[in-house]
Amino acid sequence: MRKSLVVTGIVIAALVFAMPTLAATATEAPEDVVIDQCMAKKSAVNFPHAAHFELTECTTCHHTNEGLTAESDMEVPSCASCHKDPEAAETPDCAQMSLSKNPYHVSCVTCHKESGVEAAPTKCDGCHPKAS
Numbered sequence: 567m568r569k570s571l572v573v574t575g576i577v578i579a580a581l582v583f584a585m586p587t588l589a590a591t592a593t594e595a596p597e598d599v600v601i602d603q604c605m606a607k608k609s610a611v612n613f614p615h616a617a618h619f620e621l622t623e624c625t626t627c628h629h630t631n632e633g634l635t636a637e638s639d640m641e642v643p644s645c646a647s648c649h650k651d652p653e654a655a656e657t658p659d660c661a662q663m664s665l666s667k668n669p670y671h672v673s674c675v676t677c678h679k680e681s682g683v684e685a686a687p688t689k690c691d692g693c694h695p696k697a698s
C-alpha cells in the first residue's frame with residue numbers, strides 16, 4: 567500500500583514536471599490563446615490566434631518552426647519556453663517592458679503599427695486590459 571502510494575506520487579510528480587515541455591502540434595493549434603506565461607506587472611493578453619492565420623504565415627511568429635503550416639504535424643514549442651528567463655543573454659526576454667526589446671512587443675506591436683489597421687491594438691491597454 568505504502569509503496570504503491572509512493573510510486574503513484576512519483577508518477578504524478580513526473581507527469582506534472584513533464585507537462586510544460588509537451589508541445590502541441592500544428593493541427594492542435596488553439597483558436598484563442600491567453601498569453602500569460604511571462605506575466606508580472608501587466609495583465610494577461612487575450613490573443614485571437616486563428617484570426618491571425620489569414621493575416622500572415624505561421625512562421626512570421628513561430629520563427630523557429632521552419633516550414634510550419636496548419637496541416638503539418640510539427641511540434642510547436644511555446645514562445646515562453648525560449649523567451650522566459652532565456653539562457654543566452656542576447657535572446658530577448660518576454661518579461662521586458664520595452665517595446666523594442668520584449669519579443670512579443672517586437673512581433674505583435676510592430677506589425678500592428680505597420681498594418682495601420684485600427685482594430686489592431688497598439689496601446690498598452692488594448693492588449694493588457696486594466697483590471698475592472
Ligand code: HEC
Pocket residue numbers: 601602603604605606607608609610611660661662663665668670671674675678687688689690691692693694
Ligand atoms: C499588441 C499587444 C501588446 C501591446 C500593444 C503591448 N503589449 Fe505588453 N505584452 C504583450 C504580450 C503578448 C506580452 C507577454 C505576456 C505574458 O506572457 O504574460 C507582453 C508583456 C509585457 C510585459 C512583461 C510581462 C509583465 O506582465 O510584466 C510588460 C511589462 C508589458 N508587456 C508592458 C506593456 C506596456 C507598458 C505597453 C504599452 C507601452 C504594452 N505592454 C503594449 C502584448 C502587448
Ligand code: HEC
Pocket residue numbers: 588589590591592593594595596599601603613615618619622623624625626627628634635636637642643644645646647
Ligand atoms: C501572429 C502570430 C502567430 C501566428 C501567425 C501563428 N501563431 Fe501559433 N501561436 C502564437 C502565440 C503567441 C501562441 C501562444 C503563446 C506561446 O506560444 O507561448 C501560439 C500558439 C500556438 C500553438 C500551441 C503551442 C503550445 O505548445 O501551446 C500551436 C500548435 C500553434 N500556435 C500553431 C500555429 C500554426 C499552425 C500557425 C499557422 C497556421 C500559427 N500558429 C500562426 C502566435 C502565432
Ligand code: HEC
Pocket residue numbers: 627628629630643644645646647648649656657658666667669670672673
Ligand atoms: C526554440 C526557441 C524559440 C522559440 C520557440 C521562439 N523563439 Fe523567438 N527567438 C529565439 C532566439 C534564440 C532569438 C534570438 C536570435 C534570433 O533572432 O533568432 C529569438 C528572437 C526573437 C525575436 C527578435 C527580437 C528582436 O529584437 O529582433 C522575436 C520578435 C521573437 N523571437 C519572437 C518570438 C515569438 C512571438 C515566439 C512564439 C510565437 C518565439 N519567438 C518563439 C528563440 C525562440
Ligand code: HEC
Pocket residue numbers: 611612613614618621622626627670673674675677678681683685686687692693
Ligand atoms: C503580421 C501582422 C500581425 C502580427 C505579427 C500580429 N498581429 Fe494582431 N492583428 C493584426 C491585424 C492586421 C489585426 C486587425 C485584424 C482585423 O481587422 O480583423 C490584428 C488584430 C489583433 C487584435 C484585435 C482583434 C479584435 O478583433 O479585436 C488583437 C488582440 C491582436 N491582434 C493581438 C496580437 C498579439 C498579442 C500578437 C502577438 C502575439 C499579434 N496580434 C501579432 C496583425 C498582426
